Amino acid sequence: MQMNMVSALNSALDAILKENENAVVLGEDVGTDGGVFRVTDGLRSKYGEKRVIDTPLAESVIIGSSIGMAMCGMLPIAEIQFAGFMYMGFDELINHAARYRSRSRSTFTVPMIVRTPVSGGVRTLEHHSDSPEVYYSHVGGLIVVEPSSPYDAKGLLIKASRMKDPVIFLEPTKLYRLFKQEVPEEPYEVEIGKASKVSEGDDLAIITYGTMVPVVKDVVAQKKVSAEVIDIRTINPLDEAAILEAAKKTGKVLIVHEAQLGFGAGAEIAARLAEKAIFDLDAPIMRVGSDSLPYPFPGYEQYYIPNALKISRAIDKLLSQ
Amino acid sequence: MIKRVFEGHVDYMQILDEKGNMDQSALPSGLGDDAILEMYRQMSFARALDAKALSLQRQGRAVTYAPLLGQEATQIGAALAMRKSDLFVPNFRQHGVFIARGVPLYNIFMFWRGFEEGNIISRELGVFPYIVPVSSQMPHAAGIAFAQKYKGADAAVVAFCGDGGTSEGDFYEALNFAGVFKLPLVAIIENNQWAISVPRKNQSAAETLAQKGIAAGVEVMQVDGNDVIAVYKAVGDAIGRAKAGTTLIECVTYRMSMHTTADDPTKYRPDAEVEAWKQRDPIARVGTYLRAKGLWDDQKEAGMQEGFKKTIDEGVEKAEQFKPDPKSMFDNVYSFMPQTLKDEYDEAVKEGFWQQQR
Numbered sequence: 001m002q003m004n005m006v007s008a009l010n011s012a013l014d015a016i017l018k019e020n021e022n023a024v025v026l027g028e029d030v031g032t033d034g035g036v037f038r039v040t041d042g043l044r045s046k047y048g049e050k051r052v053i054d055t056p057l058a059e060s061v062i063i064g065s066s067i068g069m070a071m072c073g074m075l076p077i078a079e080i081q082f083a084g085f086m087y088m089g090f091d092e093l094i095n096h097a098a099r100y101r102s103r104s105r106s107t108f109t110v111p112m113i114v115r116t117p118v119s120g121g122v123r124t125l126e127h128h129s130d131s132p133e134v135y136y137s138h139v140g141g142l143i144v145v146e147p148s149s150p151y152d153a154k155g156l157l158i159k160a161s162r163m164k165d166p167v168i169f170l171e172p173t174k175l176y177r178l179f180k181q182e183v184p185e186e187p188y189e190v191e192i193g194k195a196s197k198v199s200e201g202d203d204l205a206i207i208t209y210g211t212m213v214p215v216v217k218d219v220v221a222q223k224k225v226s227a228e229v230i231d232i233r234t235i236n237p238l239d240e241a242a243i244l245e246a247a248k249k250t251g252k253v254l255i256v257h258e259a260q261l262g263f264g265a266g267a268e269i270a271a272r273l274a275e276k277a278i279f280d281l282d283a284p285i286m287r288v289g290s291d292s293l294p295y296p297f298p299g300y301e302q303y304y305i306p307n308a309l310k311i312s313r314a315i316d317k318l319l320s321q
Numbered sequence: 322m323i324k325r326v327f328e329g330h331v332d333y334m335q336i337l338d339e340k341g342n343m344d345q346s347a348l349p350s351g352l353g354d355d356a357i358l359e360m361y362r363q364m365s366f367a368r369a370l371d372a373k374a375l376s377l378q379r380q381g382r383a384v385t386y387a388p389l390l391g392q393e394a395t396q397i398g399a400a401l402a403m404r405k406s407d408l409f410v411p412n413f414r415q416h417g418v419f420i421a422r423g424v425p426l427y428n429i430f431m432f433w434r435g436f437e438e439g440n441i442i443s444r445e446l447g448v449f450p451y452i453v454p455v456s457s458q459m460p461h462a463a464g465i466a467f468a469q470k471y472k473g474a475d476a477a478v479v480a481f482c483g484d485g486g487t488s489e490g491d492f493y494e495a496l497n498f499a500g501v502f503k504l505p506l507v508a509i510i511e512n513n514q515w516a517i518s519v520p521r522k523n524q525s526a527a528e529t530l531a532q533k534g535i536a537a538g539v540e541v542m543q544v545d546g547n548d549v550i551a552v553y554k555a556v557g558d559a560i561g562r563a564k565a566g567t568t569l570i571e572c573v574t575y576r577m578s579m580h581t582t583a584d585d586p587t588k589y590r591p592d593a594e595v596e597a598w599k600q601r602d603p604i605a606r607v608g609t610y611l612r613a614k615g616l617w618d619d620q621k622e623a624g625m626q627e628g629f630k631k632t633i634d635e636g637v638e639k640a641e642q643f644k645p646d647p648k649s650m651f652d653n654v655y656s657f658m659p660q661t662l663k664d665e666y667d668e669a670v671k672e673g674f675w676q677q678q679r
Binding site for chain 2: 022024050055056058060061063064065066067068069070071072073074076091092095096100101102103104105106107108109140141143163164165193237238240241
């Protein structure tokens with residue numbers, strides 16, 4: 001069935017609620033309204049208000065209560081309306097969701113999912129366009145996933161629901177309705193912690209994820225370069241093997257993400273490449289990201305998000321080495 | 322036009338006063354002498370454990386420790402009011418509740434010796450791990466209560482925070498959430514008058530801390546937190562009506578010792594205040610009551626303390642025999658071992674980074 005990312009996510013949530021009677025969806029406006037992006041549309045009428053729960057407007061208790069539910073055998077799937085509001089619950093994620101397993105040597109575990117829309121490009125107000133993946137990846141104990149296609153979105157969400165870990169599930173707003181693709185109506189899994197090969201190529205490897213995947217694909221197609229494009233899909237834990245393999249195959253690596261360049265996921269990937277593949281490379285590792293400043297108001301975002309030209313120039317520079 | 326649309330009030334309860342006089346009319350039915358003796362023993366045990374933990378810390382045999390001295394009635398009263406099916410969510414000071422719920426001393430000493438293994442607590446005991454960031458456990462308690470209601474379990478959740486904890490956003494978010502969903506939650510403010518060096522009056526301009534619950538639409542109560550009978554009754558009543566919703570209970574008590582072993586209370590609080598609270602000791606008043614009834618004497622006291630010492634020393638000895646294995650840090654991050662994490666572990670083993678520590 002042809003689905004965009006919103007309908008694929010909706011289909012995944014439907015499957016999870018059907019499969020696991022202890023699964024609940026909770027958050028602001030997820031019930032009657034079906035979520036501000038309609039990801040939870042129709043779920044309340046199907047599963048009732050006991051399982052699709054409109055909470056008070058309070059991010060810390062949405063996440064904190066989910067932790068409590070998870071420790072008692074439920075599977076809470078919390079929606080935080082925008083990534084920029086998730087910092088209100090940051091303490092609960094970093095101090096608790098990430099740590100209950102280790103602090104209790106796996107006596108108390110927190111199988112839960114926190115979904116939130118991320119990244120920009122859709123002219124939203126301030127705080128609605130952040131790319132926060134690194135904040136949640138740094139602590140350890142959280143899994144951080146970010147799909148770039150409807151197929152991956154559904155399969156990764158279902159996989160997340162069957163794990164015994166807290167999963168931060170980041171959904172690029174820009175990609176919610178950007179394109180449709182064939183998605184099975186039945187439940188299926190996409191492995192977490194495993195990158196996907198978007199295209200095969202020999203001249204360079206491009207490591208990317210999220211909103212930048214379609215942009216990179218377009219640039220590669222237009223430039224007619226032979227690029228091995230890797231969509232890492234899971235930020236933490238990183239599929240290091242896939243990254244090293246692409247680097248060794250091509251000898252040149254460009255990393256592209258929408259999040260700020262400084263201290264971004266690209267820095268982590270580049271460091272691992274430098275340590276483990278430097279002698280297989282014949283050019284410096286390059287990175288493209290947003291400029292290292294707070295996400296601007298929508299009037300400026302076209303100057304901020306990495307565009308095709310910026311990526312194209314990086315490819316030219318890398319191939320000229 | 323102005324009309325009054327809301328009025329609230331907070332009731333205060335005391336049953337056993339500081340001189341050992343019992344308000345027999347308020348004594349919970351079924352609370353006989355044996356039960357009161359048990360309260361006395363449990364409070365005394367909590368105090369003995371506390372003294373030992375403090376001494377271990379002073380000898381460098383425990384990490385920073387948060388004493389409970391003076392707060393035994395609040396903790397034991399609440400713990401003994403709980404049914405087996407009820408669940409307990411602490412902050413970091415409720416060692417008294419832990420022992421009354423049957424958490425082995427080994428676990429408590431392991432925690433205060435700095436090992437996560439202390440939190441390997443049998444789920445059968447209905448006790449959740451110590452939580453350090455102030456009031457951040459209250460949202461968990463709300464979620465745990467939500468799960469009980471969701472599953473139709475006959476269980477209430479009893480959660481503790483301190484007077485300082487009521488200033489945190491999480492305190493209010495959790496109560497508000499519990500109020501909306503009418504959760505079976507009994508939130509207890511263990512108001513010991515001091516948040517490290519900041520006194521109660523500088524923590525909030527509210528006349529009582531219990532009244533903060535009124536804003537969340539939950540039942541509220543203030544009790545003499547040094548009166549184990551009143552705490553027992555207030556918590557028992559709240560558990561009894563937990564299926565109908567949440568109760569916030571402020572237990573007015575006093576921290577006779579330091580916040581933790583890392584601070585010196587003589588620097589920030591007047592001796593006279595401490596002296597005044599000594600007269601309101603939670604254990605002494607039960608002792609006075611029991612002795613007046615001929616149920617307790619010096620000989621029984623000595624025998625009990627001797628038994629405590631033996632039990633406590635055994636717990637300490639077991640905890641001190643523990644040898645940490647750094648592999649347990651790696652094995653308990655995820656439900657699986659990511660390759661990148663395994664690589665870090667393998668390197669440490671191969672290079673022998675931990676040899677010196679062992």
